[in-house]
Amino acid sequence: xxxxxxxxxxxxxxxxxxxxxxxxxxxxxxxxxxxxxxxxxxxxxxxxxxxxxxxxxxxxxxxxxxxxxxxxxxxxxxxxxxxxxxxxxxxxxxxxxxxxxxxxxxxxxxxxxxxxxxxxxxxxxxxxxxxxxxxxxxxxxxxxxxxxxxxxxxxxxxxxxxxxxxxxxxxxxxxxxxxxxxxxxxxxxxxxxxxxxxxxxxxxxxxxxxxxxxxxxxxxxxxxxxxxxxxxxxxxxxxxxxxxxxxxxxxxxxxxxxxxxxxxxxxxxxxxxxxxxxxxxxxxxxxxxxxxxxxxxxxxxxxxxxxxxxxxxxxxxxxxxxxxxxxx
Amino acid sequence: xxxxxxxxxxxxxxxxxxxxxxxxxxxxxxxxxxxxxxxxxxxxxxxxxxxxxxxxxxxxxxxxxxxxxxxxxxxxxxxxxxxxxxxxxxxxxxxxxxxxxxxxxxxxxxxxxxxxxxxxxxxxxxxxxxxxxxxxxxxxxxxxxxxxxxxxxxxxxxxxxxxxxxxxxxxxxxxxxxxxxxxxxxxxxxxxxxxxxxxxxxxxxxxxxxxxxxxxxxxxxxxxxxxxxxxxxxxxxxxxxxxxxxxxxxxxxxxxxxxxxxxxxxxxxxxxxxxxxxxxxxxxxxxxxxxxxxxxxxxxxxxxxxxxxxxxxxxxxxxxxxxxx
Numbered sequence: 001x002x003x004x005x006x007x008x009x010x011x012x013x014x015x016x017x018x019x020x021x022x023x024x025x026x027x028x029x030x031x032x033x034x035x036x037x038x039x040x041x042x043x044x045x046x047x048x049x050x051x052x053x054x055x056x057x058x059x060x061x062x063x064x065x066x067x068x069x070x071x072x073x074x075x076x077x078x079x080x081x082x083x084x085x086x087x088x089x090x091x092x093x094x095x096x097x098x099x100x101x102x103x104x105x106x107x108x109x110x111x112x113x114x115x116x117x118x119x120x121x122x123x124x125x126x127x128x129x130x131x132x133x134x135x136x137x138x139x140x141x142x143x144x145x146x147x148x149x150x151x152x153x154x155x156x157x158x159x160x161x162x163x164x165x166x167x168x169x170x171x172x173x174x175x176x177x178x179x180x181x182x183x184x185x186x187x188x189x190x191x192x193x194x195x196x197x198x199x200x201x202x203x204x205x206x207x208x209x210x211x212x213x214x215x216x217x218x219x220x221x222x223x224x225x226x227x228x229x230x231x232x233x234x235x236x237x238x239x240x241x242x243x244x245x246x247x248x249x250x251x252x253x254x255x256x257x258x259x260x261x262x263x264x265x266x267x268x269x270x271x272x273x274x275x276x277x278x279x280x281x282x283x284x285x286x287x288x289x290x291x292x293x294x295x296x297x298x299x300x301x302x303x304x305x306x307x308x309x310x311x312x313x314x315x316x317x318x319x320x321x322x323x324x325x326x327x328x
Numbered sequence: 329x330x331x332x333x334x335x336x337x338x339x340x341x342x343x344x345x346x347x348x349x350x351x352x353x354x355x356x357x358x359x360x361x362x363x364x365x366x367x368x369x370x371x372x373x374x375x376x377x378x379x380x381x382x383x384x385x386x387x388x389x390x391x392x393x394x395x396x397x398x399x400x401x402x403x404x405x406x407x408x409x410x411x412x413x414x415x416x417x418x419x420x421x422x423x424x425x426x427x428x429x430x431x432x433x434x435x436x437x438x439x440x441x442x443x444x445x446x447x448x449x450x451x452x453x454x455x456x457x458x459x460x461x462x463x464x465x466x467x468x469x470x471x472x473x474x475x476x477x478x479x480x481x482x483x484x485x486x487x488x489x490x491x492x493x494x495x496x497x498x499x500x501x502x503x504x505x506x507x508x509x510x511x512x513x514x515x516x517x518x519x520x521x522x523x524x525x526x527x528x529x530x531x532x533x534x535x536x537x538x539x540x541x542x543x544x545x546x547x548x549x550x551x552x553x554x555x556x557x558x559x560x561x562x563x564x565x566x567x568x569x570x571x572x573x574x575x576x577x578x579x580x581x582x583x584x585x586x587x588x589x590x591x592x593x594x595x596x597x598x599x600x601x602x603x604x605x606x607x608x609x610x611x612x613x614x615x616x617x618x619x620x621x622x623x624x625x626x627x628x629x630x631x632x633x634x635x636x637x638x639x640x641x642x643x644x645x646x647x648x649x650x651x652x653x
Contacts, residue, residue: 053515160607190371190608191542192579192623195586195601202600217516224588224598248594261520262590263549276517279487295517 008041009179009211010065015039015074017060021284032284034060036235037074039310042179047205047212049226049243051219051258055283056232058215062181065213067094079178096126099172101201103184105164109156115142115167116152119174126175137174144207145170145200162193166200173204179211187218198225219262223247231255234283234291237310241317249327251319253296273297290322298323331402332359333536334383334421334504339396341378341387343611351394352611353379353560359644360504365530365537367547367568370557371608376540379557380506382406383538384423385413400503419449422497426509428489432481438465438492439477445499464495468525487518494526501533508540523550544583548572553644556580559609559619562638566645576647578624579604618650626651 015038023029034057042048052058063069065076067089076083079097083089102108109118119138128134139149145166156164165185172180182201186194202225205212216222222229223243230240231254239252250256257276276295281287287294293303302322310320341353353375360366370376381387383398385406398406405416417423425431433441442464443457452460458477465473468491481489490510497505507526511519527550530537541547547554548568555565556577564577575581585602592599606623609615615622621631630650638646 053517162607191544192371192583192586192604192608195603196605198588199601199603219516220588220590220592223590223593224601244594247591257517259590261516263520263523263543263546275520277521279485279518280515 009044009046009079010040010042010213011075011077012038012040012065013075013077015061015064015076016072017057017064017069018072030284033235033286034283035064038232038235038237040230040237040240042211042213044178044211045205045209046227047214047225049222049229050213050215050232051217051222051229052232053217053258053280055234055280057235057283058232059183061232062100062183062213062215065179065181066098066100067091092126095122095177096175097177098179098181099175099177100181100183101165101168101172101185104188105161105168106156106188108168109164109171111156114153114155115147115170118167118171119152122171122174141170141174144173144204160193161189162196165189165197169197169200169204173208173210176208177210179213181213181215183215184217185214186221187216194221201225219247219258231258234281234286236291236320237318238292238321239317239319240310241314241319245314245317249317251313251317251324251327252292252321253298253323254292255319257295257297290320298326331361333362333364333401334538335359335397335399336379336383337397337399339379339382339398340394341375341382342392342394344390344392345612348612349394350611351560351614352391353382354394356396356557356560356562358555358562358565360536360538362503363531363534363536364553365527365539365551367551367554368538368540368557369542369544369547369554371542373608373611374557375560376557377508380423380508380538380540383506384417384421415449418445418502419500420502421504421506422500422502423506423508424490424493424497424510426512428486428493428513429481431493432489434481437478437480438484439479442477442492442495442499445496449500460499461495464499465492467498467529468492468495470495486514487522490514490518490522491525494522494529498529498533498535502535504536504538505530506538506540509542510539511546512541512543519546526550544587556583559614560611561619561648562646563620563649564645564647566641566647567643570643570645576641576645576652577620577649578626578651579620582623618648620649 015035017035019032019034021030021032050058064071067083071085073085081094116138120134123134147166186197214225226243229243229246230237233254239255256274260274278295281294289305290303290308293299308320308322310318312318313324337357339356340351343350343352356379368376378391439458439461442461446452446457446460461477462473465476470476470491511522539547539551551568554568554571555562558579564580575584582604586604604623617633618631618636621627636648636650638648640646
């Protein structure tokens with residue numbers, strides 16, 4: 001199992017990121033626990049799907065891995081680097097290992113820079129000043145993501161959404177990172193374009209031996225691309241394991257609710273008993289006990305007071321539910 | 329099929345830009361029977377939202393009606409004077425939008441925004457209308473509605489706001505509800521609840537639904553019939569079950585094959601997704617002949633020279649392709 005791999009590329013141990021909120025004249029300071037005790041590993045060449053709804057902390061987790069927010073406690077180890085509350089990330093060094101592909105290619109590219117400049121700047125910043133080498137690497141990465149060489153001198157507005165996302169991917173890969181965080185990489189694209197980008201990401205992963213963390217709310221995409229899947233809810237991982245087990249034998253009621261919520265014309269089975277009720281509570285005041293108990297179809301007395309630990313169902317498949325041994 | 333409630337015939341919508349006029353929507357026809365659900369599916373820019381606006385009589389410059397007929401219960405509604413249209417909107421045809429925060433008035437309580445419907449369309453006075461607003465909120469399963477009527481939109485979550493939108497839209501039990509991407513801004517578990525709620529209430533009130541979405545799966549799940557739009561035209565229209573089992577247009581077939589479907593990998597292993605090459609054409613540059621031709625694997629010479637006309641399919645279906653099937 002990937003959990004037992006001796007040297008994971010990314011290892012996160014008991015990571016917490018808390019944001020203090022308020023603390024004005026009259027109000028007491030409150031703490032938003034965006035990420036609250038997360039442990040994860042990503043092996044070289046592996047794709048981890050990260051699933052969760054808005055406010056579950058997946059973006060904060062991504063920012064922590066990118067070194068953009070400091071952990072409140074816990075440890076992130078990426079290749080040879082460590083990030084913790086006391087040890088800040090060395091951004092220049094980290095950028096050579098971890099990069100990110102953003103959701104909205106209309107917002108994440110500088111409209112005043114040509115593709116060439118967008119791709120060449122990171123190289124120069126990282127001391128690759130030799131003009132022929134820069135040219136060579138820009139041309140090489142453009143070919144890899146399916147852009148034509150003559151498009152290098154164009155500006156982002158001259159490209160369609162799918163092509164812009166190709167530029168975004170090229171920018172993420174130009175420094176030859178080992179881990180790429182893909183934050184909803186296709187959800188801003190036209191439906192008929194999504195397959196192109198998903199196929200491209202998978203090809204690049206195989207060709208370049210990349211690891212991905214694929215953040216998405218689209219379970220169809222996550223199932224298609226992931227080797228392992230982690231499901232987050234209100235700052236915690238509620239279930240993780242091999243993709244096949246997560247989708248075929250989900251043990252956390254929240255995972256089941258997410259799967260049941262996907263409209264699919266091919267699978268019109270009755271899933272009413274698995275749906276979650278109501279809405280996600282505020283992360284500022286998560287419910288006591290199991291965070292999911294307010295929406296859970298299986299809720300029992302115990303869930304309101306005791307927070308279930310993330311424990312194994314099978315080797316490599318963990319779920320944080322008092323009833324994790326109850327199959328659907 | 330019984331007498332249609334709404335009938336749109338050969339609708340075209342003109343976009344004027346830079347002194348030129350383009351047809352953003354052309355020759356769109358569909359009908360919705362009382363209580364029926366029709367899904368209108370397409371990508372951004374295909375004209376599905378402006379088709380809905382045309383039905384509501386809400387097209388504004390640079391968009392304008394270019395031709396065709398829109399009839400409700402057999403009477404023409406697209407040339408009605410504004411005052412008559414206002415009586416129709418909300419009472420007989422209601423609409424919910426994608427982003428409830430921008431569609432609700434931020435300066436008015438949700439109770440007042442619902443009550444307004446009863447005052448304007450049902451002749452109620454304000455105190456009676458406010459009581460009915462509480463009931464309306466209860467119907468959309470908003471907890472403690474007596475308290476919530478006094479809330480402003482910003483005090484509610486996205487899902488609650490969309491419930492309020494539904495309460496407003498269905499306040500006067502309209503004959504037709506137009507829902508334009510009603511769940512796109514919501515999380516998936518909330519989306520499932522909102523869809524269930526819309527279906528439950530519309531079934532109870534006998535309201536027909538025109539559901540507009542880019543999500544083929546969502547539409548096929550909740551609608552009896554589905555119309556697929558591409559570049560300003562309906563390219564295929566069929567029963568929902570049929571369109572998934574036997575898509576006739578290459579675009580529909582491509583869309584269905586290009587999406588990773590939940591459960592597919594378990595059965596078939598990971599297969600490369602089928603791509604639809606190219607991009608959606610801009611309104612200002614629709615290709616001649618069949619508009620899908622530049623992206624179509626079946627395209628031949630006739631697709632360039634001849635615009636395919638709609639071919640009827642069983643049960644009021646149609647497909648617009650020279651090489652369908």
